[in-house]
Amino acid sequence: MDLSHLKVLVTGGAGIGVGGGVCQALDAGGATIVINDIDGEKAKQACGKYKRAIPIKGDVSKSEDIERMFDEIERQLGAINGLVNNAGIGLSKKSYLVNEAEFDRLYAVDMKGVWLVSKYFVNHLLQKEHTGSIVNISSVHAFATQPGYAIYASAKAAVEGFTRGLAYELGAHKIRCNAIAPGMVHAEQNYDLMRTWTDDPEQWEQDFVNDHQVLQHLIQPIDCGHTVAFLLSDLSRSITGQTIYVDAGTTVMIAERGFVENTAT
Template identity: 30%
Template sequence: MQLNFSGLQALVTGAGKGIGRATAKALQASGARVVAVSRTNADLVSLSKECPGVEPVCVDLGDWEATERALGGVGPVDLLVNNAAVALTQPFLDTSKEVFDRSFNVNLRSVFQVSQMVARGMIERGVPGSIVNVSSMVAYVTYPNLAAYSATKGAMTMLTKAMAMELGPHKIRVNSVNPTVVLTAMGQKVLRDPESTRKLKERHPMRKFAEVEDVVNSILFLLSDRSASTSGSGILVDAGYLAS
């Protein structure tokens, strides 16, 4: 998808790997200045070598105070992609406080915090903006051992709508993308069993999982003026899974 983001600054969380990394690279290739946020410095070093000019920020978004310090001075942001997440697998009955808290702190609370910081800056500058939250199809359907993760994504659906409603008068749009399994490093950790992976893939009408590029293209569309009247919505990138 060829889009022009020249003159705009984008902030992408979870930019070290997978969907976040591909999104940061695509935004830079489309003309945006990119701030790439990751908790893994080695990933940011390699990304900076691949994409000179990307501004790296190393911080654990699960730490509220550290996030405030790290992102307080990033400057004006026009486009925000809340992609950072952890997928910690435990059965519901065995889910620990540590797994629950970590899941919500990274997957949901950081979206709240970073979006507040960015949106306040947009409002102070009097400029429009676009925020995309990277969610999952498990906001709507269940999968074994993902109770905490699914709960964060279900909550993100309503947070996206609430943000869209309150920020809409300021010309700030907020949407989500909800992909099925994407076989990034995180996706492969969740689907360790080849047989269950095969069965899950066959439950998709298109008999496939999503590719990273499929998700990135949906993110870019929602960030762009081509979705100018879309806010509070979620794009399913699920190969038809929820239709079956």
Template identity: 50%
Template sequence: MSAAPAHDLAGHTVLVTGASGPKIGSGVCDALHAAGARLVINDLNDEHVGRTVHRYPGAVGVVGDVSRPDDVARMFNEAIDRAGPLTGLVNNAGVGLITPMLDATQAEFDRIVDIDFRGVWLMSQAFARSVAAHGRPGAIVNVSSVHAGKTIGRYAIYASAKAAVEGLTRACAVEFGPIGVRCNAIAPGYVPINRDLVPPDYPAPDASWIATHTNSEQVLQRVIEPIDCGWAAQFLLSEQSRCITGQVITIDAGLTARLYNGDMSARIYADRERQATLRAEGQDAR
């Protein structure tokens, strides 16, 4: 059998939720469009969806809230009516929450769970039903986070929701596999926004913080960009990942692979060298 073109998505139609912002969704759309996929752009705001659709010739837009069952059903009907049967779904829509767990409100908890977890379930269920109805294989890519496995203070609810997404990813892989649907996830580390998609006065993160994070916390000293996440999603939607399901690809430049950050590692090395020098000189290294 001849090899399929690398990550080629020509003839595929992929719905990307939360796709109109300058964050990870922008990289996903860029990568999938470049690979030949027809995009179905989802977000909450009609104007934002329209602007995003304009960037990708052939794309269509569907406005709706992924956490509302009626919206999800309508979005799939509109998408299929306007773009044909879907072959891929990227569950990118999500919101964050940075607050101590002791101070978090019920409303804050519900909002995170509704969008970051319930929305993924509703969209995945609708997609699998659509694939089964049309008799074509399909693939789902869920956007998780490094917080699903390791987190910091004030991220407890967000981290829990992302951990639930990874559990759901594995469960969907098991249940949807017999009908030809694969399900995987990507877990990005810190990904700055695409500044090309925001106005000049859009609040920018502290550049010194990003530099410290990149150079001290990550193994690879380069900033992760939205397109890095897009390329991973592209692979997981392509024929070249046809035997991969139930997996999570971490895109964090080695953040979660190391035991200590660069500063702590340097201190440990320095102390080991100090002790070795003292031993060589016949002194007590304690």
């Protein structure tokens, strides 16, 4: 895919999970990447991995940070034409035990952040009469979830609703907006969460793949990156308002594989 015409802001792009996979795929296609992260040092270090990348520190939940980010982008690159709303935080706690501060922070980053950065990006495009494309990072939890994830799941469902609404608003300006919804993406950082459930995260991960994925391989960050690259490219010019599930089939299963193998004839 030739992405050399793209200049893309990736929020939370310094991470090694989905954000890292997105930057890797965009870089491979020749795009210029603006790597945002709340952790400025991490953003600077991440830029070292790519050919054409600039770091930009900022918290996506704060409009003053985003305004400064777009001023900085204007100074360094003039204009950008792609946005990936990747920055996100998780919360693994039953909803009736979640406190107000936890709820507010999750929504501030995972939903308000997506709206705020999109708002500044869209105005950046409209002022220049440029076209462009947005990809939001949702999650399988927007479709089906598990205990402890109701708040996260609701924010991601909101992201998908926002994706459809924004796509409708922007169609007349030839600006597209889509989302991807990853399943369980293999990244070292997920082991920290898994360790709160099990002593053997690698086995837990393998059991998940065996039982809860149609395709029996670990989903890698680059798998998400390739789908995002496609959605930012002109190859997807007739797709807008959609969410593509990059989940190795997790959400098409009504029963786990072990159960089906024992019952199907």
